[in-house]
Amino acid sequence: MSTMWTTRLRKATVEKFEPQDVLPDEQPSYVASFIYVFGVLTLAALFIIIGSGLWLTTKGAIWWHSSSVGHFVNSVHLWSVELFFVFMVVHLWGKFWMAAWRGKRLMTWVTGAIAFLASVATGFTGYLIQWDFDSQWIATQAKDGLNSVGIGSFFNTLNTGQAILLHVSLLPLVVGLIVIWHVILVRKNGVVPPLDANEIAGGTQ
Amino acid sequence: MRKERNVDLQKWTGPKRPYDLVKELVIALVVVTVLVGGLAAIFSSPDEPAVTLQVWANKAPGDFITTTVGELAGTTISASYGPPYNNASEGLKLGPLKLQKMAGITIPVYPAEDFVVGPLAFSKDVAVLAAVSQWKATPSDQQGKWANDYASAIEKAGDPAKVSASQDFGPVPTMAAGLLTLAQSNVLDGLLTTTVTPYPSDFTKPMLFLADSGYFDELGAAQHLHGDQWGMMNETGSYPGQSWLWLFSLWYQVEPFKSSPNADAEIFLWIMILTAAFVFMPLVPFVNRLPRLIPIHRLIWRKYYRDNNL
Numbered sequence: 001m002s003t004m005w006t007t008r009l010r011k012a013t014v015e016k017f018e019p020q021d022v023l024p025d026e027q028p029s030y031v032a033s034f035i036y037v038f039g040v041l042t043l044a045a046l047f048i049i050i051g052s053g054l055w056l057t058t059k060g061a062i063w064w065h066s067s068s069v070g071h072f073v074n075s076v077h078l079w080s081v082e083l084f085f086v087f088m089v090v091h092l093w094g095k096f097w098m099a100a101w102r103g104k105r106l107m108t109w110v111t112g113a114i115a116f117l118a119s120v121a122t123g124f125t126g127y128l129i130q131w132d133f134d135s136q137w138i139a140t141q142a143k144d145g146l147n148s149v150g151i152g153s154f155f156n157t158l159n160t161g162q163a164i165l166l167h168v169s170l171l172p173l174v175v176g177l178i179v180i181w182h183v184i185l186v187r188k189n190g191v192v193p194p195l196d197a198n199e200i201a202g203g204t205q
Numbered sequence: 206m207r208k209e210r211n212v213d214l215q216k217w218t219g220p221k222r223p224y225d226l227v228k229e230l231v232i233a234l235v236v237v238t239v240l241v242g243g244l245a246a247i248f249s250s251p252d253e254p255a256v257t258l259q260v261w262a263n264k265a266p267g268d269f270i271t272t273t274v275g276e277l278a279g280t281t282i283s284a285s286y287g288p289p290y291n292n293a294s295e296g297l298k299l300g301p302l303k304l305q306k307m308a309g310i311t312i313p314v315y316p317a318e319d320f321v322v323g324p325l326a327f328s329k330d331v332a333v334l335a336a337v338s339q340w341k342a343t344p345s346d347q348q349g350k351w352a353n354d355y356a357s358a359i360e361k362a363g364d365p366a367k368v369s370a371s372q373d374f375g376p377v378p379t380m381a382a383g384l385l386t387l388a389q390s391n392v393l394d395g396l397l398t399t400t401v402t403p404y405p406s407d408f409t410k411p412m413l414f415l416a417d418s419g420y421f422d423e424l425g426a427a428q429h430l431h432g433d434q435w436g437m438m439n440e441t442g443s444y445p446g447q448s449w450l451w452l453f454s455l456w457y458q459v460e461p462f463k464s465s466p467n468a469d470a471e472i473f474l475w476i477m478i479l480t481a482a483f484v485f486m487p488l489v490p491f492v493n494r495l496p497r498l499i500p501i502h503r504l505i506w507r508k509y510y511r512d513n514n515l
Contacts, residue, residue: 103213150308161406
């Protein structure tokens with residue numbers, strides 16, 4: 001075993017993957033259901049969220065209130081978030097009924113669940129920084145739940161400056177990293193086989 | 206007889222089919238872009254204007270006066286809140302656990318001083334400045350009596366304008382009227398947000414003050430946003446809002462949480478338990494057997510089972 005940190009890191013990461021595993025051009029024959037599309041649809045919606053979010057970020061927090069283009073970009077951001085959650089929830093239910101955590105895939109489920117929770121937090125901070133009545137109402141309502149368990153001492157929903165930085169920097173980073181981790185685990189472990197499957201039954205061995 | 210491998214654990218070596226992941230992602234991106242663009246063009250997004258203290262003071266001056274007196278009497282929500290704003294109460298509890306109190310006062314807000322007495326120093330009305338001086342020179346029990354008496358008189362009359370001028374409420378009516386003037390002239394919004402720098406990004410004080418009002422509460426109710434109307438999960442208008450928060454909002458609609466004085470803390474703890482169960486669901490007994498007990502997987506993998514006579 002090499003003592004070099006670089007070698008160890010390479011062995012623990014890059015060498016764990018075959019090129020065919022990273023970008024496979026074939027899948028097991030059982031990967032043949034519309035339900036498999038929802039993971040990719042979730043990713044597609046996430047890309048649109050990030051794109052429209054970056055557009056809003058470059059123009060400033062209140063641009064969309066005074067520009068018809070800005071309002072449209074804000075609408076794209078909103079609806080891509082709505083679809084993102086729809087796709088993710090369908091994906092999640094699909095994985096539940098497949099018992100997709102089998103075969104040492106527990107962490108794939110866990111990272112997916114955490115990605116969902118981090119997305120909820122990111123969406124919530126997005127609602128706080130609209131600079132309109134919705135954000136005022138949500139901030140004043142949500143503070144009580146957070147304050148009741150002490151979280152409000154560190155995260156103040158009424159501090160729009162804090163919420164905006166969390167929404168455009170820290171939380172997207174968290175969601176992005178967890179989603180990347182989740183996708184890597186999916187590629188590394190492969191798509192879970194059907195319940196009670198065996199390869200012999202497929203007649204190939 | 207050949208022993209079968211546990212195919213859950215090992216790399217699949219059975220039959221495969223071509224699967225173009227990159228093409229799938231590109232097509233998904235195009236489809237979702239078109240879908241999102243269409244939804245955005247057709248349904249747009251809500252943008253109900255923010256409410257300022259000036260708007261409140263002009264549209265509901267009676268409510269503004271009532272709330273201001275409540276701040277001086279210490280009877281509003283924020284004046285009696287507790288941590289993280291002040292020590293007016295211990296806050297909510299989870300059995301013997303006082304997490305709200307333990308977190309401490311990290312965002313100090315003392316409504317009588319911060320919302321009323323302090324800003325009134327910027328009034329140009331000598332009568333108001335004299336009233337503030339009288340208030341400051343008076344013992345707190347007398348201050349409380351004046352404010353509470355005036356609050357009771359307003360409640361009885363139904364409107365501050367209908368309260369008899371012959372009654373003695375000390376400097377409180379003058380102070381409340383002075384603050385109303387500051388708010389109506391758009392001075393108060395700035396005074397409550399520019400405590401550190403002239404460029405505000407923290408709206409804790411004006412929002413706490415506004416949230417104490419009946420006016421803001423009525424606006425929320427009119428937009429179906431109250432806690433008992435599934436609360437912040439909704440948005441103004443007919444938009445889906447944060448529908449993914451349904452499991453959080455649900456518990457505010459049902460007993461025993463609905464009527465509990467510690468509902469916020471209890472629901473938060475309950476959601477934390479459910480969240481942990483969700484994240485580690487594969488380890489939760491019975492629940493992790495449901496996919497076998499309810500064979501929806503036979504629908505998902507129907508082709509595989511059919512092709513293999515399973």
